[in-house]
Amino acid sequence: MVWRTVFRSALHRPAAEPVGAADADMTTMLAERLAAAAQARLGRSLAIRMVAAGGCNGCEVELRLLASAVYDLERFGLRIVASPRHADVLLVAGPVTRTMHEAVLRTWQATPDPKWVVAVGDCAIDGGVFRGSYAISGGADAVLPVDMAIRGCPPTPAQLLDGLRCLLEANAGR
Amino acid sequence: MSAVSEAVRAGWTTPCHPWPRHVLDAAAWRAMAAALADAPGVDLIAQWADGQLVHALLHDRALGAMLPVSVPVDSGFYPTLSRARPAAAWFERMIRDLWGHHAEDGRDGRPWLDHGAWALHAPLSARPVAVSGQPEPPEFQAAEAAHLHQIPLGPVLSGIGEPAQMRLTAAGERVVRLEARLGYAHKGTLALMRGKSPRAAARFAARLAGDATVAHSIAFARAAETASGIAAPPRAVALRAVMLELERIASHLSDLALIADAAGFAPPGAPLARLRETLARTAAAALGHRLMMDAVLPGGVAADIAPDGAEAIRTAARQVAELLPVIRSLFAQTQSFAERLAGCGVLRPEFAAALAVGGVVGRASGRSADLRRDIAEPPYDTLLLGVPVRQEGDAAARARLRFEEIAASATLLPDLLAALPAGPLNVPLPPVGGEGIGWAEGARGDVWHWLRLEGGQIMAAFARDPGWLVWPALEAAAAGIAVADVPLCLASFGATVSGMDL
Numbered sequence: 001m002v003w004r005t006v007f008r009s010a011l012h013r014p015a016a017e018p019v020g021a022a023d024a025d026m027t028t029m030l031a032e033r034l035a036a037a038a039q040a041r042l043g044r045s046l047a048i049r050m051v052a053a054g055g056c057n058g059c060e061v062e063l064r065l066l067a068s069a070v071y072d073l074e075r076f077g078l079r080i081v082a083s084p085r086h087a088d089v090l091l092v093a094g095p096v097t098r099t100m101h102e103a104v105l106r107t108w109q110a111t112p113d114p115k116w117v118v119a120v121g122d123c124a125i126d127g128g129v130f131r132g133s134y135a136i137s138g139g140a141d142a143v144l145p146v147d148m149a150i151r152g153c154p155p156t157p158a159q160l161l162d163g164l165r166c167l168l169e170a171n172a173g174r
Numbered sequence: 175m176s177a178v179s180e181a182v183r184a185g186w187t188t189p190c191h192p193w194p195r196h197v198l199d200a201a202a203w204r205a206m207a208a209a210l211a212d213a214p215g216v217d218l219i220a221q222w223a224d225g226q227l228v229h230a231l232l233h234d235r236a237l238g239a240m241l242p243v244s245v246p247v248d249s250g251f252y253p254t255l256s257r258a259r260p261a262a263a264w265f266e267r268m269i270r271d272l273w274g275h276h277a278e279d280g281r282d283g284r285p286w287l288d289h290g291a292w293a294l295h296a297p298l299s300a301r302p303v304a305v306s307g308q309p310e311p312p313e314f315q316a317a318e319a320a321h322l323h324q325i326p327l328g329p330v331l332s333g334i335g336e337p338a339q340m341r342l343t344a345a346g347e348r349v350v351r352l353e354a355r356l357g358y359a360h361k362g363t364l365a366l367m368r369g370k371s372p373r374a375a376a377r378f379a380a381r382l383a384g385d386a387t388v389a390h391s392i393a394f395a396r397a398a399e400t401a402s403g404i405a406a407p408p409r410a411v412a413l414r415a416v417m418l419e420l421e422r423i424a425s426h427l428s429d430l431a432l433i434a435d436a437a438g439f440a441p442p443g444a445p446l447a448r449l450r451e452t453l454a455r456t457a458a459a460a461l462g463h464r465l466m467m468d469a470v471l472p473g474g475v476a477a478d479i480a481p482d483g484a485e486a487i488r489t490a491a492r493q494v495a496e497l498l499p500v501i502r503s504l505f506a507q508t509q510s511f512a513e514r515l516a517g518c519g520v521l522r523p524e525f526a527a528a529l530a531v532g533g534v535v536g537r538a539s540g541r542s543a544d545l546r547r548d549i550a551e552p553p554y555d556t557l558l559l560g561v562p563v564r565q566e567g568d569a570a571a572r573a574r575l576r577f578e579e580i581a582a583s584a585t586l587l588p589d590l591l592a593a594l595p596a597g598p599l600n601v602p603l604p605p606v607g608g609e610g611i612g613w614a615e616g617a618r619g620d621v622w623h624w625l626r627l628e629g630g631q632i633m634a635a636f637a638r639d640p641g642w643l644v645w646p647a648l649e650a651a652a653a654g655i656a657v658a659d660v661p662l663c664l665a666s667f668g669a670t671v672s673g674m675d676l
Contacts (some may be wrong), residue, residue: 058384068447
């Protein structure tokens with residue numbers, strides 16, 4: 001009995017008709033919609049790690065005020081974190097000194113993808129007044145791919161907040 | 175006259191303003207070093223170099239005399255001061271890195287600022303050598319006993335702060351030794367200043383330390399003015415004092431916030447930040463910049479105070495005076511927090527005296543030193559200025575002094591504004607040559623600048639940030655504290671990096 005069923009099955013073609021590949025355009029579109037929805041739901045928060053690349057401490061003064069109760073970053077979903085391993089955004093302040101070059105690079109490597117790099121202040125943009133010194137690698141872009149720059153010497157907390165909020169909107173897919 | 179002063183005055187003098195510089199031969203310098211070993215009344219303020227000379231600035235406290243003194247470098251070597259004065263070891267390491275001069279028989283021959291990554295070797299020497307910088311890992315003292323372990327920290331430290339590397343040697347949870355290695359923020363500032371007019375180089379002085387930009391700018395401007403043989407107009411001098419006191423309040427407020435934060439004590443954070451922000455906004459409205467960067471120029475100040483600026487500063491000072499007692503009671507009356515500060519990071523008075531450390535760190539350890547009183551110049555000469563001193567030398571004493579100094583500056587500000595003289599804001603610097611020393615009492619201690627001009631251009635410069643003495647003091651005080659208290663201790667000493675890294 002069994003052998004007869006096996007024999008018959010071998011002679012028959014399958015009942016189901018073959019189909020081609022799924023529509024590529026539709027797949028891409030749906031994938032994008034899903035990603036956008038997830039970004040909109042999950043992307044409204046950024047963890048920030050500040051990296052002092054060898055500046056004068058002026059940008060750090062303003063960044064500390066930005067992190068204080070006066071500007072209350074958490075209401076925007078912005079959070080200062082202790083480790084680059086927890087960060088979405090690296091704020092690089094100061095010119096990158098040659099001595100800090102390697103440490104800045106390793107901090108960036110320790111930050112998980114996807115990540116943003118923001119150059120904070122004139123020094124981090126192109127070395128500022130220290131451009132051309134024997135001890136300077138240059139701005140943050142001498143070491144890292146920079147996504148955004150916030151000008152100023154030092155930039156005020158209000159300017160820093162404006163920049164970070166733009167980043168938040170872009171990150172949320174707007 | 176002390177033996178040191180006698181030894182110094184044996185040399186011939188060369189013009190330097192306002193104090194002539196004494197040039198000694200190597201034998202006389204050695205005699206001076208020997209006298210320094212047993213001269214508690216003489217402070218070593220700074221040591222630096224220039225061409226073929228190594229300079230030191232001494233302060234004979236008994237005589238009230240500032241003594242700049244030099245020794246020629248002989249085939250790359252000069253006699254050390256670090257056997258007599260421990261603080262000289264850091265200066266001598268820096269002199270070797272920047273000028274290539276070696277201290278003969280120095281206490282510490284390891285590099286300090288140079289990590290091997292610069293494009294030049296001995297960048298300030300007559301003939302710097304180009305090198306392809308391959309950074310070397312810093313060398314720390316080893317842990318000598320089996321029960322000791324080491325904890326590496328930095329150069330990227332947690333929080334929003336400057337780069338520094340520290341190596342803690344610990345026995346369990348106790349710190350046996352804290353050793354710092356700086357140089358990560360070295361930007362080559364002294365080399366950038368050379369060949370420029372003091373006016374053009376002022377922007378580098380203003381960026382030596384962003385949170386002490388006024389103090390460094392004033393010291394630099396004074397050095398340029400004394401070297402050129404001019405004086406800033408009275409209105410500029412008075413406005414500089416207003417800025418200096420505003421900066422002092424702001425810096426102390428920030429440090430208090432950092433101390434509370436390092437101890438995980440949140441309540442004072444919000445009121446301290448609010449006051450700090452009020453001061454920054456007031457400074458921007460009245461004097462043109464939140465940190466007053468570039469507001470002081472050699473020859474005077476960059477701009478006049480805004481028409482309603484004086485009133486804005488008076489209002490801010492009033493707010494500080496009103497809110498300060500509330501914050502102070504949070505510090506004093508929260509038992510758990512007060513107990514963390516008490517006995518944390520004790521700098522013994524004899525160490526403070528040996529290092530000649532100034533500022534809050536020195537005054538909390540029994541050193542009555544304040545340049546506003548010790549070298550009384552307008553406008554401070556007419557003001558009654560108390561210098562509060564404590565003997566305990568712990569974090570609690572330093573916090574207490576910060577509160578007292580904030581309150582004192584808040585009362586000084588209305589007096590300074592009321593006595594603001596009329597007149598010009600700045601005078602041009604003549605294109606002449608000369609040598610000058612300038613100073614200012616910043617929030618973290620005494621700031622010193624030295625300049626040599628030729629034809630109105632800077633030929634050589636040095637800046638001594640208070641950090642040069644605060645870091646060794648921190649190293650001395652950290653022995654014996656709990657590992658968990660290291661951030662608190664760092665905040666309590668207010669140890670900043672950039673001004674010292676040059």
